[in-house]
Structure formats: C-alpha cells, structure tokens
Amino acid sequence: MDRIKLGVLYGGTSIENEISKRSRDNIILSLDDEKYDITLYAIPKNGDKGWIKEFINNPPDIVLSALHGGKGENGTIQGFLHTLGIKYIGSKVLSSALCMDKYISKKILRQAKIQVPGDILVKKGEDPKVYTEELNELTYPVIAKPNRGGSSIGIAVCENMSSLELACKNIFDQYDDDVIIEKFISGSEVNCSVMETENDIEVLAVLDVRKEGAVFDFDDKYSAVQSIGSITTLPIFMQDMIKSIAKKAFKALRCRGYACVDMIVSAENIYVIEVNTLPGLTVNSLIPFGASSLGMSFGDFLDKLIEFELKEK
Numbered sequence: 001m002d003r004i005k006l007g008v009l010y011g012g013t014s015i016e017n018e019i020s021k022r023s024r025d026n027i028i029l030s031l032d033d034e035k036y037d038i039t040l041y042a043i044p045k046n047g048d049k050g051w052i053k054e055f056i057n058n059p060p061d062i063v064l065s066a067l068h069g070g071k072g073e074n075g076t077i078q079g080f081l082h083t084l085g086i087k088y089i090g091s092k093v094l095s096s097a098l099c100m101d102k103y104i105s106k107k108i109l110r111q112a113k114i115q116v117p118g119d120i121l122v123k124k125g126e127d128p129k130v131y132t133e134e135l136n137e138l139t140y141p142v143i144a145k146p147n148r149g150g151s152s153i154g155i156a157v158c159e160n161m162s163s164l165e166l167a168c169k170n171i172f173d174q175y176d177d178d179v180i181i182e183k184f185i186s187g188s189e190v191n192c193s194v195m196e197t198e199n200d201i202e203v204l205a206v207l208d209v210r211k212e213g214a215v216f217d218f219d220d221k222y223s224a225v226q227s228i229g230s231i232t233t234l235p236i237f238m239q240d241m242i243k244s245i246a247k248k249a250f251k252a253l254r255c256r257g258y259a260c261v262d263m264i265v266s267a268e269n270i271y272v273i274e275v276n277t278l279p280g281l282t283v284n285s286l287i288p289f290g291a292s293s294l295g296m297s298f299g300d301f302l303d304k305l306i307e308f309e310l311k312e313k
C-alpha cells in the first residue's frame with residue numbers, strides 16, 4: 001500500500017513558534033514511517049512565504065498542523081488549505097476563528113447553557129475604568145488575558161483597578177490585542193480532550209492539571225519534565241459531568257477532529273475557560289497523556305484522526 005503523504009506545518013509567526021517545534025518533534029517521533037511519507041514545512045517566524053511554493057507544487061494528501069496561536073490557529077491557515085482543496089486534520093475555518101476569540105466563544109458556550117466565568121471585553125486602547133460599574137458587579141479578583149492569546153502568555157490576576165490598568169496596558173502594548181477580563185475562579189483545574197471518530201464523539205481521560213501558583217502558567221505548561229496532567233481524583237459523577245460538558249462545548253463551537261477543553265472546578269460548579277483547537281502536542285502535553293490513559297499511544301491517536309479526516313468528504 002502506498003504511504004500517505006503527510007505534510008506537517010510547524011513554526012509560524014505567533015509567539016508560540018518555539019512550542020510548535022516541540023509539538024512537531026513529538027509528532028514525528030510518534031508516527032509510523034512505513035505508513036506515512038512525512039514532509040515538514042517550516043513557517044518562519046518572520047512570515048517569509050518561501051515554503052508556499054514547494055507546498056503548492058507538491059501538495060501532501062493531508063496536513064497535520066503543529067502550529068499554535070495566531071494565524072496557525074485562528075482560521076487563516078485553515079482558509080488557505082481550504083482554498084487549495086487540501087485536507088487537514090482538526091477544526092475548520094469557522095470553528096478555529098471562534099475558539100481563538102475567547103470572548104465570542106464564551107458567548108456561544110453560554111447560549112449552549114455551559115457555565116463560563118463572567119467577563120468584560122476591553123478593546124485595545126480603551127480605559128478599563130469605563131467599565132467600573134461592570135467590574136464592581138464582577139468583583140475582584142479578576143483575571144486579565146489577551147482575548148486571542150495562548151500558552152498563558154500575558155495573563156495577570158488583578159486585585160484592584162490600578163493593577164488591572166497595568167495589565168491592560170501590557171496586553172495592548174506587548175500583544176496588540178483586546179483584553180478579556182474574567183471573574184477569577186478559584187478551584188482546581190481540569191482538562192478534557194475530545195476526539196471525533198466516524199460515528200461518535202469520544203472523550204479522553206479527565207486530567208487534573210498541575211499548576212504551581214494561582215494560574216496554570218507558561219512555565220507549568222512547558223518547563224515540566226513529566227506530563228503536565230494526571231488522571232483526576234474527582235468523583236466519577238463529576239468526571240461524567242466534565243466529559244459531557246467537554247463534548248457539548250466541542251459541538252457548540254463546531255469543532256472537528258479533536259480539541260482540548262480547559263475547565264475549572266469550584267465546589268460543584270464546572271466552568272469552561274476555553275476550548276483549544278490546536279493544543280500543545282509536546283511530549284508532556286495533555287493530549288498524549290489523555291490518550292495513553294485510554295491505552296492509546298499518541299501515534300494511535302494521530303492515526304485515528306488522519307483516518308477520520310481522509311474518509312470525510
């Protein structure tokens with residue numbers, strides 16, 4: 001049987017460029033050479049478009065993207081592949097764009113009766129003081145995040161208006177983004193990944209997420225020498241609720257293939273924080289661990305996704 005021509009995109013212009021290389025390494029390590037003829041396409045940080053010519057002249061059968069954040073995750077690359085008529089694993093244009101915008105995606109989740117933290121959107125350049133009334137309703141502490149960010153970059157927990165003003169200014173200046181301010185939910189953090197197969201939407205194991213401080217930050221995510229998640233110790237009825245919320249969120253946001261749902265459990269309330277359509281796939285990331293806990297290697301997981309997408313019209 002001919003090998004499947006698989007194109008792996010990695011790098012990219014976003015701030016998560018280096019993480020993408022780690023995802024690429026884990027993908028290469030996990031896939032079977034006898035099954036796949038892999039071509040790597042490096043998208044340079046400076047946005048140089050040299051890779052496109054080679055890609056278009058000799059297109060792969062299917063693309064597996066190791067890109068994270070920015071144009072790799074927000075529907076832009078997905079639209080490019082779609083225009084070229086090249087199949088790719090994972091969420092398509094609409095879903096990618098929706099999930100990348102934390103504020104908009106939460107509106108959809110709310111409408112689907114999924115619990116999410118209360119929020120306010122502060123547009124780039126706006127003074128957060130304009131929202132004093134709303135903030136008083138939300139009550140401190142709050143958390144300020146780049147609305148289209150990732151990897152916990154630029155996030156700050158704020159106890160008052162002056163720290164919030166600083167956090168907003170930092171996000172506007174450093175990350176050129178709007179700020180989503182949310183009620184800070186204290187509780188334990190869990191994650192549940194969703195995987196779509198031909199007839200069903202399945203979930204991987206519910207994982208407790210290891211965080212050192214109040215927030216699951218960049219160092220927690222990428223400096224770990226072991227998996228950043230472990231099988232949850234929450235009672236089964238909570239796990240079942242988490243799994244069904246993860247599936248519901250996946251469907252509400254029109255995700256495809258796979259996605260990783262970040263959640264916080266506070267008493268018996270389960271809040272969805274965000275849905276990631278191109279989550280980290282590094283050796284210590286949550287998806288490989290979630291898959292292995294079901295007896296599936298990361299390679300098996302990718303095989304299934306590739307098989308699923310190749311079959312779809």
Ligand SMILES: Nc1ncnc2c1ncn2[C@@H]1O[C@H](COP(=O)(O)OP(=O)(O)O)[C@@H](O)[C@H]1O
Pocket residue numbers: 117143145149150151152153155182183184185186189211214215216217262264273274
């Ligand atoms: N409303 C919130 N309350 C408490 N912690 C939060 C909240 N939102 C985010 N966090 C913390 O910040 C981390 C990153 O936030 P998230 O929205 O997932 O953004 P990113 O896209 O950067 O991963 C979360 O994993 C969690 O630890």
Ligand SMILES: [Mg+2]
Pocket residue numbers: 151152262274
């Ligand atoms: Mg997250």
